[in-house]
Structures are given as C-alpha cells and as structure tokens.
Amino acid sequence: MFVRNGIYVTREIELAVNIVLAVNKSVKDYKKIKRIYAQPYAYSESRENLERLGIHVEELIPVESTSKGALLASKDPDGAALCSELAAKIYGLKIVEKNIQSANNITRFFIISKTMRKFGGKTLLFMTVPHRPGGLYKALEPFQRHRINLTMIYSRPLKIIPWRYYFYLEFEGSISSKKVEKAIEELRSKVELLLIKGSFIRSKPRYQA
Numbered sequence: 001m002f003v004r005n006g007i008y009v010t011r012e013i014e015l016a017v018n019i020v021l022a023v024n025k026s027v028k029d030y031k032k033i034k035r036i037y038a039q040p041y042a043y044s045e046s047r048e049n050l051e052r053l054g055i056h057v058e059e060l061i062p063v064e065s066t067s068k069g070a071l072l073a074s075k076d077p078d079g080a081a082l083c084s085e086l087a088a089k090i091y092g093l094k095i096v097e098k099n100i101q102s103a104n105n106i107t108r109f110f111i112i113s114k115t116m117r118k119f120g121g122k123t124l125l126f127m128t129v130p131h132r133p134g135g136l137y138k139a140l141e142p143f144q145r146h147r148i149n150l151t152m153i154y155s156r157p158l159k160i161i162p163w164r165y166y167f168y169l170e171f172e173g174s175i176s177s178k179k180v181e182k183a184i185e186e187l188r189s190k191v192e193l194l195l196i197k198g199s200f201i202r203s204k205p206r207y208q209a
Helices: 040-052 066-074 085-090 135-145 178-188
Strands: 008-016 019-023 035-038 059-062 079-084 094-097 106-113 122-128 150-157 165-172 193-202
Touching (some): 019 066, 040 079, 066 085, 135 165, 135 178, 178 193
Parallel strands (some): 035 059, 035 079
Antiparallel strands (some): 019 094
16 A cells, blocks of 8 residues: 555554453353454464463464454354454454453554655655665665664565565654765665655554553
C-alpha cells in the first residue's frame, strides 16, 4: 500500500497488546478445544503458557490477524482464538485466560496521511537498487558518510518482477535537516526507484506493567 499509493507516515505509536485465550460460547471445557485460530506471532508469544495450561489442540489454523482469528472462532463451536480482549468482546467470545503471552507484546502502529510531513525524529523511505553486486552497499553509503543512523531495513518482493526486491528503510532525522537532504540527494543517483514516505514523530509509548 505504501509503494502503490500516495500515502505518508506522520506519527508512530507503540501500544502494549495483551493476548487472551477466548473460546466460542458453546465450549464447556476450554482444555478440550479442537482448533485455535491464531496469528503466527501471537501463537509463538503464547505457546509456552498454552503448554503450561495443558492445552494441546488438534489443529492450529494460522490467520492474518488476531481479529480474523476471533471472527472465525465465533463461527466454530469447537474453536478458540488468541486475540485481544476487545476482539473477543466484539465477536462474542468467552475469555478464559488473560495475558497469555509470555512476554510484553508491544505493537507499533502508524498514523498515515495524504500529506507528507517533513519534520520528525525519523524518516521512512522505499527504494530499489540495481541488480548487481554492491548495489545495496552503494545505496547505504550516503547514510554512513553523513552519519545518519539506520534504525530498520528489510526487503520485500516486487510483485511485478520475480526474484527482485524493494527495500524499506527507517532512519533517524527529518527530511528538513541538511544532512538528510544531502544523503537523499546522493542516494537518488545510486537507486532505480526512491519513494520518500515522510518524517514522523513518536508518541509516548503506552505500556502496561
């Protein structure tokens, strides 16, 4: 969506999300549930406590989100979901265990806009690099040269070209700063595609003890 559409990031928010085990209201004994609908990361965070509770399901069904898991469990008389407390309430599930995650489950959210923000503590961009040795290395050189700290980088496949990738970068600094301006100017000559998705500010994290 970021690559294909003219949207930008203006703010990031970190929220503590507590995972609950919620079952279809027809389930009498939650330790005898047959299926759990779970987003893979939520399951990995909760697996240790599920085992401690003696829950061994016949089938684990991966879903793209915890909300989708709650929806599917609400239609399955033998099903359960690993989801947020809010999702359980929305879809009429019975919560049988709270805070089932084994560690702090902190999720980051972006606030997006159709207008680019040029001020903030961090900046986000997408780029594709020439498909040859050293392509990515040369693209990252301007950040090192101007002493800009990269905080995140990962690759995602380009759907239009098999086995080619675009890179997602976050770094400290705003578009309006001189050193970021210089780095981006140098970067343009080293990449095939460059999409600046704005600078953004970080809201105060909301964690639970």
